[in-house]
Amino acid sequence: PRSVAIVGASLAGLSAVRALRSEGYTGTITVIGDEPHMPYDRPPLSKEFLSGDDSNVALLDEAAGETDALGATWLLGLRATGISSVGIGHEVQTDDGTSVRADAVIIATGARARTLPGADALDGVHTLRTFDDARALRKSLASARRLVVIGAGFIGAEVASSAAAIGLEVTVVEVSPEPLAGVLGAHVGSLCAARHRANGVGLLTGVTVEKLLGTTAVTGVELGNGLVLRADAVVIGIGAIPNVEWAAESGLEIANGFVTDALCRTTIDGIYAIGDCARSFDEELGAHHRSEHWTNATTQAKTAARTIMGASHPPQAAPYFWSNQYDKRLQFAGRRRRTDEVKFVDGDADTASFTVVYERDGEVVAVFAMDNPRLFTRYRKNLERGRRATVQR
Numbered sequence: 001p002r003s004v005a006i007v008g009a010s011l012a013g014l015s016a017v018r019a020l021r022s023e024g025y026t027g028t029i030t031v032i033g034d035e036p037h038m039p040y041d042r043p044p045l046s047k048e049f050l051s052g053d054d055s056n057v058a059l060l061d062e063a064a065g066e067t068d069a070l071g072a073t074w075l076l077g078l079r080a081t082g083i084s085s086v087g088i089g090h091e092v093q094t095d096d097g098t099s100v101r102a103d104a105v106i107i108a109t110g111a112r113a114r115t116l117p118g119a120d121a122l123d124g125v126h127t128l129r130t131f132d133d134a135r136a137l138r139k140s141l142a143s144a145r146r147l148v149v150i151g152a153g154f155i156g157a158e159v160a161s162s163a164a165a166i167g168l169e170v171t172v173v174e175v176s177p178e179p180l181a182g183v184l185g186a187h188v189g190s191l192c193a194a195r196h197r198a199n200g201v202g203l204l205t206g207v208t209v210e211k212l213l214g215t216t217a218v219t220g221v222e223l224g225n226g227l228v229l230r231a232d233a234v235v236i237g238i239g240a241i242p243n244v245e246w247a248a249e250s251g252l253e254i255a256n257g258f259v260t261d262a263l264c265r266t267t268i269d270g271i272y273a274i275g276d277c278a279r280s281f282d283e284e285l286g287a288h289h290r291s292e293h294w295t296n297a298t299t300q301a302k303t304a305a306r307t308i309m310g311a312s313h314p315p316q317a318a319p320y321f322w323s324n325q326y327d328k329r330l331q332f333a334g335r336r337r338r339t340d341e342v343k344f345v346d347g348d349a350d351t352a353s354f355t356v357v358y359e360r361d362g363e364v365v366a367v368f369a370m371d372n373p374r375l376f377t378r379y380r381k382n383l384e385r386g387r388r389a390t391v392q393r
């Protein structure tokens with residue numbers, strides 16, 4: 001192609017610009033992003049950023065002149081409102097009435113935080129997805145004494161841990177009996193959850209939220225069991241929704257994300273989707289899967305760039321993600337199924353650092369470690385041995 005448009009100016013979008021250039025693409029690149037900022041990194045926002053450390057938020061290496069070197073046009077504060085095919089190329093429409101034409105389009109519109117009814121009406125109630133969300137939350141935490149976190153997933157757990165570290169009284173409420181069970185399995189999920197209590201954070205599981213209390217500012221959370229938790233700040237961490245609605249009329253197949261094959265191709269020629277908004281075919285799983293993790297966004301950006309450039313694809317690495325909670329590094333790699341058997345290979349349920357592997361038919365298919373990076377890395381490398389190259393289809 002001679003022109004590529006990228007919709008979404010965050011991790012996946014930026015990674016696609018980098019990958020296209022490193023694959024030797026010399027044509028024009030236009031990036032359309034609805035946030036006012038150049039790409040920044042989200043993981044620190046629920047971690048060190050909340051206690052006042054902004055140092056890890058930059059994604060672009062401005063000091064090394066990376067923005068200039070990439071040679072892309074950044075249209076920021078502009079929202080894509082549709083995409084259509086024009087001749088052999090495509091056109092992305094935007095909310096200021098202009099449109100961008102390109103031979104190929106990479107969709108990288110990510111996901112947004114799910115929220116609760118009534119959340120917008122009350123001061124002190126937050127979701128956390130963007131830099132602006134994190135700034136508002138940080139301000140709120142600075143004057144709050146009691147924080148209630150709704151949802152004990154990764155974002156909820158990280159916020160609880162960061163808030164406890166700066167001295168807030170924190171309670172986490174979670175609807176399922178074991179936090180993180182969907183990702184790590186019930187047993188490992190419960191071991192992660194135990195970190196909350198060990199660090200003086202209250203954790204109520206198997207409870208629903210009835211409503212948020214307060215008139216202008218939040219004063220508490222009423223639970224389904226009638227219990228009222230007083231709060232002067234509330235964080236809702238109940239998952240993310242892929243940003244797909246803007247392309248609803250495009251003819252692209254959308255089902256919990258833009259559906260793609262293993263090479264990031266959507267159902268329309270010349271349009272690709274990557275990162276949190278993409279539900280791509282995973283050859284190892286034999287199914288489509290939407291991943292909401294950092295490494296996936298960068299890997300898929302490289303895959304899309306290679307597909308566009310007609311380059312060959314190296315073997316796929318095992319999926320990987322991390323989380324930091326209560327000074328512990330949680331790391332996971334591989335593809336886990338509910339029926340896999342969990343085995344401790346270091347430490348045990350009573351230790352604050354341990355490693356487990358997930359086995360299927362006697363073979364290790366995934367690994368999880370709490371504060372055990374060396375052993376984790378060994379298992380992660382083993383997982384990648386014997387991996388298959390992406391099948392061209």
Ligand code: FAD
Nearest residue numbers: 008010011012034042043080109110111275276292293294
């Ligand atoms: P996003 O980062 O969501 O970016 C999409 C961009 O597209 C956004 O800027 C959005 O505003 C924009 N956009 C949406 N619609 C439009 C439109 N119509 N027109 C123009 N622009 C649009 N992952 C880990 O593996 N480990 C972690 O520790 C970790 N911590 C995290 C902490 C937080 C607080 C959050 C929010 C995420 C964390 N993640 C972590 C996940 C990781 O950050 C995401 O997987 C990653 O940001 C996905 O990148 P993306 O570019 O696909 O999507």
